[in-house]
Each structure stands twice: as structure tokens, then as C-alpha cells.
Amino acid sequence: MPTIKIGKQRFNKLMGQEFTLEKLEDLGFEYGIEVEEDKETEGTTVVEFFRFECTNNRPDLLCESSLTRSLLMYLEKAQCPTIKVLPATQKIIV
Numbered sequence: 001m002p003t004i005k006i007g008k009q010r011f012n013k014l015m016g017q018e019f020t021l022e023k024l025e026d027l028g029f030e031y032g033i034e035v036e037e038d039k040e041t042e043g044t045t046v047v048e049f050f051r052f053e054c055t056n057n058r059p060d061l062l063c064e065s066s067l068t069r070s071l072l073m074y075l076e077k078a079q080c081p082t083i084k085v086l087p088a089t090q091k092i093i094v
Contacts, residue, residue: 005038005051006064014068016077024050031074033061 012018019027021037028035034053039046054061061067072078 001034001053001055002059002062003051003053004062004064004067005049006067007047007049008037010064011050011068014064015072019050021050027071027075028052031071033058 006014008019021035024035032055036051036053037048038051039048041047052061052067061070069078073080
């Protein structure tokens with residue numbers, strides 16, 4: 001399955017609150033994605049990040065901005081965008 005990894009600090013900043021792995025696993029279970037915690041070593045620095053695994057039919061969740069926006073809307077901390085549909089101004093006859 002496709003995965004995306006986001007640094008813990010970056011993810012918490014985008015979400016506007018501090019998430020623990022347990023809290024994020026519960027949210028991921030409700031939303032339908034799997035969450036894991038991982039570390040990478042870059043020289044002498046250890047970078048911690050969350051790894052999100054989603055299904056193939058949700059490519060919109062493979063970007064950190066759309067993933068966090070979707071989770072914020074699910075938690076009702078952000079409003080869903082509204083789309084205004086206008087009547088057609090042209091007609092096509094085939």
C-alpha cells in the first residue's frame with residue numbers, strides 16, 4: 001500500500017496540537033489509515049516521523065497538506081470547502 005512519512009514536529013504543527021502514537025492510531029483506525037512511528041538517523045541527528053499507510057483508492061492522502069486537511073475536517077476543526085455550481089452559460093449539441 002502507498003505510504004507517506006511526515007516528521008512528528010511538522011505533523012503536530014500542521015494539525016495544531018500534539019499527537020501521541022496511541023492517539024494517532026485511534027484516529028487513523030476511525031479514518032481508515034494505518035499509522036506507525038519510525039526514526040531515521042541523519043548523521044548524528046535522529047529524526048522521528050509518523051508513517052501513514054492508506055489504501056490505493058485514496059491518492060489524495062499521499063500529500064502532507066491534503067492528509068492533514070482531511071484529518072482536520074474529520075475532527076471538525078476545519079470546514080469543508082464549499083463549491084458553488086452555476087448554471088451553464090453554453091450549450092453543446094452533439
